[in-house]
Amino acid sequence: MSHIYDLVVVGAGTGGCLAAKTAAKNGLNVCLIESKSGEKVGLKACGDAVGKHHFDNIGLTYPTGSELCWELEGVEVFSPDFKTSFRIAGLGAKAFMVNRVEFGRRLVKEALDAGVEFMDKTTVLKPIIENNYVVAVKVKNNVSSGILKGRIFVDASGVSAILRRNAPEVPGFEKTVDSGDLEIAYREIRVLDDEIHDKTFGYIYLSQEYAPGGYFWLFPKGSNLVNIGLGVQFSRASMEVKNYFTRFIRDKLPWLNKAKVLDGRGAFVPTRRPLNNMVSNGLIV
Ligand SMILES: Cc1cc2nc3c(=O)[nH]c(=O)nc-3n(C[C@H](O)[C@H](O)[C@H](O)COP(=O)(O)OP(=O)(O)OC[C@H]3O[C@@H](n4cnc5c(N)ncnc54)[C@H](O)[C@@H]3O)c2cc1C
Structure with a gap:
């Protein structure tokens, strides 16, 4: 009989790595499957700002060394006419600006150190369902395809939701x-010619005209390095998200136009309340 894992986790993002690590530390025999390579799993569209309280809540050590780019004291939120702004600071508003690739690598390493078996460059194609229970997943990599059996499956595949969409x-x-x-979002990492005026805060600009159902953000990552991006509620987006981004900079923050672009990419962000029910037969999402 082929091997049956206690737990199979699909997706090695933040959610998947932490779920796999926690289960392995508690004695389960865990397999973590990720379509990207383990080295590059953290390379993704992200604002790169992670609230300090998240590290405290889940008992994750703070980023240090090359994983930590910068620290923010809080955020300043601007009204649509730019005339009013509020600063939100204090314990719950502190954030780390992380090197997203290094952060991703660390999470994978912590899962591996806990005893998780990692299959990277492997994509889950669909769940195998028997008697209305998920009992296995069909997987494929560059060389072959096969079936992986488990007692319980965790869908941590993010927006792609490969198991949730095909659940019993x-x-x-x-x-x-x-x-x-x-939310459909787009972000760029840019290098500025000059230092940012106050780089200890992140900046959020609200505007239903420029970012319907979302906002524009500017998060310093260093004295002249910024992560800037914009999200729009997907159901209200009437043009490509990058066009919203470009239009906002052109009209509201034109000084950013001179900054050199190091990287640009977009992705979806779920912004809803948690799902009412996160458990199906043999499956946790
Ligand atoms: C532009 C942008 C900016 C953001 N900024 C911030 C921010 O500043 N701070 C913050 O806290 N959050 C931010 N977010 C949100 C944050 O990125 C997500 O909430 C977080 O990544 C969700 O983690 P996750 O582990 O659930 O999913 P993901 O990070 O999406 O991980 C899912 C993983 O599953 C893998 N996968 C998917 N399908 C399969 C499959 N079929 N088989 C195998 N593997 C699969 C993917 O490759 C991926 O590695 C931002 C999101 C976007 C798009």
Whole structure:
């Protein structure tokens, strides 16, 4: 009989790595599957700001060395006319600006150190369902495809939701999320000619005209390095998200136009409340 894992976790993002690590530390035999390479799992569209309280809440050590780019004391939120702003500071508002690739590598390493078996460059194609229970997943990598069996499966595949979308029918379990609950976002890392005026704060600009259902952000990552981006509620986006981003900079923060772009990429962010039911038969999402 082929091997049956206690737990199979799909997706080695923050959620998947932490779920896999926690289960392995508690004695389960865990397999973590990720379509990207373990080295590059953290390379993704992100604002790179992680609240300090998240590290405290889940008992994760703070980023240090090359994983830590910068620290923010809080955020300043601007009204649509730019005339009013509020500074939110204090314990709950402190954030680390991380090197996202290094942060991702660390999370994978911590899972491996806890005894998790890691299959990177491997994509889950679909769940295998028997008697209305998830009992295995179909996987493929560059060389072959196969079936991986488990007792319980965790869908940590982010917005792609490969298991949730194909989960067994269970009353109250939502397989899809509404497009109004998704934000389409685009961000760039840019180098400025001059230092940022106050680089100890992140900046958020609210505008239903420029970012319907979302906002523009500017997060310092160093004295002249910034992560800037914009999110728009997907159901209200009437043009490419990058066009919203470019239009905001052109009209509101034109001084950013001179800054050199190091990297630009976009992705979806789920912004809804937690799902009502996160458990299906043999599956946790
Ligand atoms: C532009 C942008 C900016 C953001 N800024 C911030 C920020 O500043 N601070 C913050 O805290 N959050 C931010 N977020 C949100 C944050 O990135 C997400 O909440 C977080 O990444 C979710 O983590 P996750 O582990 O659930 O999913 P993900 O990080 O999406 O991880 C899912 C993983 O599953 C893998 N995967 C997917 N499908 C399969 C499959 N079929 N088989 C195998 N593997 C698969 C993917 O490759 C990926 O590695 C931002 C998001 C975006 C898009």
